[in-house]
Amino acid sequence: MNVNVEKNDLARQARLVNALCAGGCYPHPAATVRxxxxxxxxxxLAGRFAYKIKKALDLGFLDFSTLARRKFFCEEEIRLNSRLAPQIYLDAVPIGGSIDAPVIGAEPAIEYAVRMRRFSVEAEMDRLLRRGRVQPGHIDSLAQVLAQFHGGLPSASPASGYGLPAIVRELAWQNFTQLPGEADEWFGREALQALRAATEAEFAGCESLIEARRQHGFVRECHGDLHLGNILIRGGKAVPFDGIEFEPTLRWCDIVSDLAFPFMDLQHFGQPDFAWRLINGWLEATGDFDGLALLRFYASYRAAVRGKVGAIRASQPSMGASQREAALAVARRYFRLAARLLEKPKPALIITHGLPGCGKTTFAQAALEKLGAIRIRSDVERKRLFGLSPLARSESAIGSDMYSQEATRRTYGRLLELARGLMANGFSVIVDAAFLRHDERAQFRQLADELRVPFVIASIEASDRVLRARIKQRQREGRDASEADVTVLDALRASQQPLREDERDAAVVFANDGGTDAFGPAHPGWQRLRP
Incomplete structure (x- = not known):
């Protein structure tokens, strides 16, 4: 676009915006306009609403230079964001009248705006985290919102070109090629070169899977910019907003790339426990364990994106010295995180052991957050094998249908398969299952020996009174994947095979009779559980 034309259009828009700061332009009360x-x-910000006007700019990666394009992208912003935040994104409205006497909603349009309901920026997740206001339930809500969102999206046609490995690589490369000239001085040339080399190596190992997942429909029209500043907490629920409308390539991505952004950002804000809680909640809902092989690459890519954004912000001539240093400090943390996320730690294999109601899933939840691990839950994966969602009721009796010996054999086989793949990709695994038989435990110990990873049995004990009370409460609440009742408890107790002496050597015992935090950080067993 001609620079002089762009300047003239921006000047006209600035006059328009100045006129819109008067409250009389709106079809609703607006005593003050901010x-x-x-x-x-x-x-x-006018009354109960917010109006966003796109600047007449052509920056290469976005082009809002004409009125027609601004109208189109206002409508795109509504279309895309109303998928996740319909309570906020209302419509694209024309602005009529004249530059100096505009009227919202009038025709013919001289400009367009996105109309939204106002919300407090203090409800954005990054701000809430800084104040210690984010709760585990908020993370669970985000996991469910994203799982449902990603699962309901149409897949990109392989012929579209979206998500091609070459495009993914180029986007990752731009985190280095688009850095300001001062980047070597700010971040260290050797550190940037090492991160670039590690990024290239990780991409090379992932390239075939990136293409395979594209062919199998995992590239979808996602949010595209899920950092924590773009996620609200409203009424206790997570509400992602401000998805990317201006460049399709940035939002048509693998669903794991979309998920990797908040996973990364939670770690940036010093909450790795929440990061692993998010991943596990999403996995339990989607079952997309194969996609985790791409998590390191995409999480590092997202961290480098934030580092690049901070560097570009710091390079602006209008930036004051203190603001520049603050932006650089954030960017440095993101680049260090990008490098750390590419490290492949030594995994470990932990299996639970215990009767229904003893607290295996409670332990596994605590462990995955403390250790940074992936949980595979037998109750969930058994149902998945039979086409059921985690909370669906099968109405199967013990010993028949979904709980037959053959179904149990298939379930443990699936758990073993998943554990093998996850550990091969550097993830520690917690297998949340009863493991009441020697042969079931032996399969997993053999896998750990084969992969040369530490193996621990988390054996959880509780009194019969406590077991029965928990099972009955769980049944009343109906919020857990387990279908075991007290009849199942009695049957499993009668048929269980206690740990052998060699198994007890690998076991850490947790007494979980209630009254105290059985899985608290003071328990000496946690040292045994760390790889």
């Missing part, structure tokens, strides 16, 4: 400006838009 204006916020970003590098690509103006946002006017």
């Amino acid at each position: 204006l916020f400006e970003t590098h690509i838009s103006w946002v006017l």
Whole structure:
């Protein structure tokens, strides 16, 4: 676009925005109007609503240079964001009248705006984290929202070109090629070169899987920019907003790439426990364990994106010295995190052991957060094998249908298969199952020996009174994947095979009779559980 034309259009828009700061332009009460400006838009807060006007810019990666394009991208912003935040994104509205006397909603349009319901920026997840206000339930909500969102999206046609390995590589490369000239001085040339080399090596190992998942429909029209500043907590629920509308290539991505952004950002904000809680909640809902092989690459890529954004912000001439140093400090942390996320730690294999109601799943939840591990849950994977969702009821009796010996054999076989794949990709695994038979435990110990990883049995004990009380409460609440009742408890107790002497050597015992935090950090067993 001609630079002079762009400047003239921006000047006209600035006059328009100035006029819109008067409350009489709106079809609703707006006693005061507040204006916020970003590098690509103006946002006017008027009464109960916010109006976002896109600047007449052509920056290469986005083009809002004409009125027709701004109208199109306002409509795209509504279409895309109303998928996740329909309570916020309302419509694209014309602005009529004249530059100096505009009227919201009038025709013919001289400009367009995205109309939204206002919300408090203090409800954004990054701000809540800084104040210690994010709760485990908020993370669970985000996991479920994203799992449902990703699962309901149509897949990109392989012929579309979206998600091609060459495009993925180029986007990762731009995190280095688009850095300001001062980047070597700011971040260290050797550190950037090492990160670039590690990124290239990780991509090379992932390239065939990236293409295979593209062919199998895992590239979808995602959010595209799921850092924690783009996630609200409203009414205790997670509400992602401000997805990317201006460049399809950035939002048509593998669903694991979309998930990797909040996984990464939770670690940036010092909450690795929440990061692993998010991943496990999403996996339990989607079953997309194969995609985890791409998590390191995509999480590192997302961290480098944030590092690049901070570096570009720091390079702006208008940036004051203190603001520049603050932006650089954040960027440095993101680049260090990008490097750390590419490290492949030594995995470990932990299996649970115990009767229904003893607290195996509670232990596994605590362990996955403390250790940074992936949980595979027999109750969930058994149902998945039979086409059921985690909370669906099978109505199968013990010993028949879904709980027959053959079904149990298939379930443990699936758990073994998943554990093998995850550990091969460097993830520690917690297998949440009863493991009441010697042969079931022996299969997993053999796998650990084969892969030369530490093996631990987390044996969880509780009194009969406590077991029965928990099972009955669980049945009343109906919020757990387990279908075991007290009849199942009695049958399993009668048929269980206690740990042998060699198994007891690998076991860490947790007494979970209630009253104290059986899985708290003071328990000496946690040292045994760390790889």
